[in-house]
Amino acid sequence: MQEDGVALEDIPAADLARLDEMSENVVGEVKFPLSCLTSALVNGKNWRIPMTTEEASVVAAANHGMSVFAKAGGVKATSQRDGIYGQIVLEVTEAFSLAGFKKEFPAYIKEANKEFTSLIRHGGGLKDLTARQEADLVYLLALVDPAEAMGANKTNAILEFLAQKMLAFPGVEAKLFAILSNYPSQLTTAKVAIPVSLLSKKGDLAEGREVAKKMALLAKIGSSDPYRAVTNNKGIMNGVDAVMLATGNDYRAVEAACHAYAAKSGEYRSLSSWKIAGEKLLGQVTLPLALGVVGGSISSRPDIRQSYAILGKIKAAELAELTASVALANNFAALSAISTKGIQAGHMRLQSRNVVQTLPASAEEKAAVYQMMISQGKYGETAAKNFLKELRGQ
Ligand SMILES: CC(C)(COP(=O)([O-])OP(=O)([O-])OC[C@H]1O[C@@H](n2cnc3c(N)ncnc32)[C@H](O)[C@@H]1OP(=O)([O-])[O-])[C@@H](O)C(=O)NCCC(=O)NCCSC(=O)C[C@@](C)(O)CC(=O)[O-]
Numbered sequence: 001m002q003e004d005g006v007a008l009e010d011i012p013a014a015d016l017a018r019l020d021e022m023s024e025n026v027v028g029e030v031k032f033p034l035s036c037l038t039s040a041l042v043n044g045k046n047w048r049i050p051m052t053t054e055e056a057s058v059v060a061a062a063n064h065g066m067s068v069f070a071k072a073g074g075v076k077a078t079s080q081r082d083g084i085y086g087q088i089v090l091e092v093t094e095a096f097s098l099a100g101f102k103k104e105f106p107a108y109i110k111e112a113n114k115e116f117t118s119l120i121r122h123g124g125g126l127k128d129l130t131a132r133q134e135a136d137l138v139y140l141l142a143l144v145d146p147a148e149a150m151g152a153n154k155t156n157a158i159l160e161f162l163a164q165k166m167l168a169f170p171g172v173e174a175k176l177f178a179i180l181s182n183y184p185s186q187l188t189t190a191k192v193a194i195p196v197s198l199l200s201k202k203g204d205l206a207e208g209r210e211v212a213k214k215m216a217l218l219a220k221i222g223s224s225d226p227y228r229a230v231t232n233n234k235g236i237m238n239g240v241d242a243v244m245l246a247t248g249n250d251y252r253a254v255e256a257a258c259h260a261y262a263a264k265s266g267e268y269r270s271l272s273s274w275k276i277a278g279e280k281l282l283g284q285v286t287l288p289l290a291l292g293v294v295g296g297s298i299s300s301r302p303d304i305r306q307s308y309a310i311l312g313k314i315k316a317a318e319l320a321e322l323t324a325s326v327a328l329a330n331n332f333a334a335l336s337a338i339s340t341k342g343i344q345a346g347h348m349r350l351q352s353r354n355v356v357q358t359l360p361a362s363a364e365e366k367a368a369v370y371q372m373m374i375s376q377g378k379y380g381e382t383a384a385k386n387f388l389k390e391l392r393g394q
């Protein structure tokens, strides 16, 4: 098969076979770049953080944000890895007693933890069970500490084990479902305090104060206007997804939880806040980051192992803290760009490298067109086509 100059025969058979074990109906491969942040100061330690994204300027923005944060003393991040939720919904008859059922919870927890001893060995396990009844349905919530893993598969196994046991309780007629919930959990917070002079390229205090004011106002708008909040959060997810992709984590699960968390008040809100205190701009983000450093496809993928080689030995809590810090850096860079030159200047300058690639032109012509786009500050497809015509004297 030949599509746009790419022959599937060019993909080594061994690579295709490996990919076919990761998913289904595999016919090829899609490549992403692996980037590395080099100046990330988080909790007093200098980290190298892998990022993977198809979007130009996301890594540059994270780099920019992290280098400003480093000058400000770095990011302080904390994580609460309490566990992830699982749900069991049971159909019950009139013979069922919720109070009697709850009395059995310590025994259910003990049995599950005896069955799933490998998780206990890693420091995790089933921590808690709670339940409520609505008519003939009983809603159970389980809290599972997945240790260093994301925990979806283990949690599902524990839930199915529990549901089977619970069928023996008087009045339990049937199991409706037993599956983990992606409801926000594993909350991680990252904070920075940036002297406002750092917001000016020249280190000018008055200019820095103006930028800080605009950034704080922009953030305030995100705390009440959903149109702005969702865009602000997209900028945050630029960083989160890039670290999730690079480290083999389930970005869909994290995305779903982050947006549920953004809507926890009943209205969709910004996930971050930026406020002025004296001569400092204070930034903060809290994100539900159910991620892991083992499990899933993490260990089986050589491309993902590159990222762990960059990170070095790392705990899941630390990876969550780095992810929230990158998210805050991306958010900072976007707000600072919007509050000063606008997003196009920085983003489109980098995105234009993609635009020139679509031109039916030689490599030399593409390079010349790119230079014309940068020097004249015109980054769109039409501008690129016009520059090509100009170059060819048409
Ligand atoms: C793009 C910059 C960083 C330019 O920033 P700049 O100040 O115009 O350019 P600079 O050349 O002076 O670079 C400043 C720093 O940026 C980094 N940097 C600069 N270029 C590179 C590069 N090629 N590779 C790696 N790092 C780079 C690097 O840290 C550099 O410092 P230095 O190392 O020179 O001391 C800035 O304009 C920026 O951060 N813009 C925001 C870009 C962005 O957020 N892109 C995402 C796409 S837009 C989006 O998805 C959502 C959004 C933005 O709408 C969300 C929202 O509205 O909130």
Ligand SMILES: NC(=O)C1=CN([C@@H]2O[C@H](COP(=O)(O)OP(=O)(O)OC[C@H]3O[C@@H](n4cnc5c(N)ncnc54)[C@H](O)[C@@H]3O)[C@@H](O)[C@H]2O)C=CC1
Pocket: 118, 119, 122, 124, 146, 147, 148, 149, 150, 151, 152, 153, 154, 155, 180, 182, 250, 253, 292, 294, 295, 296, 297
């Ligand atoms: N709704 C969702 O979010 C769902 C997600 N998934 C997928 O599940 C996958 C993640 O599942 P996991 O349960 O995390 O993976 P997994 O099934 O490979 O399990 C991780 C294993 O790691 C073990 N472990 C924990 N800490 C350890 C440590 N320190 N050292 C060695 N082993 C340790 C656990 O005991 C567990 O057996 C992801 O690929 C995700 O896409 C699957 C179903 C639903």
